[in-house]
Amino acid sequence: MKMSQLGSSGIACSSVGLGTWAMGGWMWGGSDDVGAISAIHASLDAGVNFIDTAPAYGLGHAEELVGHALKGRRDKVVLATKCGLVWHTQKGTHFFNEEGHDVYRYLGKDSIAYELEQSLARLKTDYVDLYFTHWQDETTPIEETMGALLDLKRQGKIRAIGISNANETILSKYLEYGPVDAIQERYSLLDRELEQDVIPLCRKHNVSVHGYSSLALGLLAGPIPPTRVFEGDDQRRDNPRFSPANRERLAAFFQAIEPIRAAHGCSFGQLMIAWSLSRIDLALCGARKPAQAQDNAGAGALELAAHDLERITTEAARHLTTIA
Numbered sequence: 260m261k262m263s264q265l266g267s268s269g270i271a272c273s274s275v276g277l278g279t280w281a282m283g284g285w286m287w288g289g290s291d292d293v294g295a296i297s298a299i300h301a302s303l304d305a306g307v308n309f310i311d312t313a314p315a316y317g318l319g320h321a322e323e324l325v326g327h328a329l330k331g332r333r334d335k336v337v338l339a340t341k342c343g344l345v346w347h348t349q350k351g352t353h354f355f356n357e358e359g360h361d362v363y364r365y366l367g368k369d370s371i372a373y374e375l376e377q378s379l380a381r382l383k384t385d386y387v388d389l390y391f392t393h394w395q396d397e398t399t400p401i402e403e404t405m406g407a408l409l410d411l412k413r414q415g416k417i418r419a420i421g422i423s424n425a426n427e428t429i430l431s432k433y434l435e436y437g438p439v440d441a442i443q444e445r446y447s448l449l450d451r452e453l454e455q456d457v458i459p460l461c462r463k464h465n466v467s468v469h470g471y472s473s474l475a476l477g478l479l480a481g482p483i484p485p486t487r488v489f490e491g492d493d494q495r496r497d498n499p500r501f502s503p504a505n506r507e508r509l510a511a512f513f514q515a516i517e518p519i520r521a522a523h524g525c526s527f528g529q530l531m532i533a534w535s536l537s538r539i540d541l542a543l544c545g546a547r548k549p550a551q552a553q554d555n556a557g558a559g560a561l562e563l564a565a566h567d568l569e570r571i572t573t574e575a576a577r578h579l580t581t582i583a
């Protein structure tokens with residue numbers, strides 16, 4: 260497993276991280292707790308040491324599962340969770356309703372301190388390795404938010420600071436008040452906006468670049484048969500990216516890169532994750548089944564030659580540019 264340093268924190272992270280959004284169930288058609296816990300264990304056993312969660316993933320459910328799964332293994336893990344999507348107050352900006360609860364974007368000082376205590380209790384730990392602001396809040400000055408995070412760091416309750424769903428202007432503002440160790444943004448072969456301004460800024464300030472939805476919610480894990488149906492509140496049910504026409508485009512793309520997959524004896528998902536890792540520091544992959552977790556972890560050991568990377572990029576440009 261390739262490793263990378265987390266900003267200036269001195270913490271080493273596996274290049275593949277396990278994401279737990281789907282484990283929370285909400286927006287993913289429900290959860291399977293036993294499968295989720297097995298997937299966390301499978302991931303750690305396969306060399307992943309980075310686990311990402313958030314209070315919003317099932318209103319605390321994913322954090323509780325992580326806390327349960329890490330019993331006896333907490334010190335082996337770099338644990339990331341988040342603040343800023345809240346349902347205990349109506350301050351900030353209304354964002355969405357989750358299972359009957361109105362969730363607000365809010366990053367006020369007292370709220371962050373409250374949220375962290377709630378997360379620590381659910382995660383059954385007394386510190387978080389990396390604490391992200393999940394979404395940005397226009398109603399609170401970044402100086403106040405960063406001040407709260409730096410206080411928590413001084414108290415030893417968090418070891419590193421990250422920001423998510425930001426842009427280069429917001430990142431620059433945070434950096435005025437202290438070190439940011441990581442950003443977490445959507446990134447994969449289908450979502451490359453980050454490359455323009457954010458990655459160069461991160462490289463300049465030693466901010467690690469963590470990508471989320473590395474498999475584009477499963478689209479890049481390999482061809483999805485036209486017969487697969489997404490049930491219940493699964494966000495993929497109405498997502499145009501999963502249309503029959505796009506599934507066909509992806510199938511053609513995978514066919515075009517099949518020789519690379521075969522030469523490496525790997526899965527398509529591993530190829531896609533390894534492609535991302537040629538440009539960013541850590542790829543977060545969701546998995547609810549042990550086999551998926553193991554498969555994704557395997558990408559952390561995959562070495563792709565420059566000509567393989569170039570071919571994958573070229574074939575994506577040929578087949579996938581119309582997938583918005």
Ligand SMILES: NC(=O)c1ccc[n+]([C@@H]2O[C@H](COP(=O)([O-])OP(=O)(O)OC[C@H]3O[C@@H](n4cnc5c(N)ncnc54)[C@H](OP(=O)(O)O)[C@@H]3O)[C@@H](O)[C@H]2O)c1
Nearest residue numbers: 278279280471472473474475476477480543544545551554
């Ligand atoms: N900061 C943010 O705002 C933000 C936003 C999104 C995500 N994230 C983080 O990033 C993590 C990863 O992103 P994501 O979960 O959105 O999407 P993802 O990793 O792109 O896709 C996850 C889904 O892909 C399928 N999959 C995964 N591995 C597979 C494999 N080896 N073979 C076949 N299918 C596979 C699974 O679908 P099935 O379960 O249907 O099998 C899985 O639930 C999240 O869990 C979360 O921790 C953060």
